[in-house]
Amino acid sequence: MPTVPQALARLELELRLARRQGVWVLKIIHGFGSTGTGGKIRVAVRRALSDLQRRKQIRFFIPGEKLTIFEEDTRRLLQLCPAFRRDHDIDRHNNGITVVVLRDRKG
16 A cells, blocks of 8 residues: 555656646546545545646546536536546545546647
């Protein structure tokens, strides 16, 4: 199991690789904590993504528990990437994942 600093370093690496490869939507599986009551990695990853969004380094992110068609950001994601409708985590309220939209499909 990685430590929080190791997980954040891996997040940074994967975001950098995704950008280089032209990936613009990324699903992060960070888990929800072994006790099910917190998850230091989940909290740290989402805090880091919030900071990246504020600095406009990512467009937006959707916590798994908000990955539902009733949330505006999910509807935005589905407009940008209609194929994501087939993802099995939509409407499952899975707080062990987070979806990141790096940029528009166009650039």
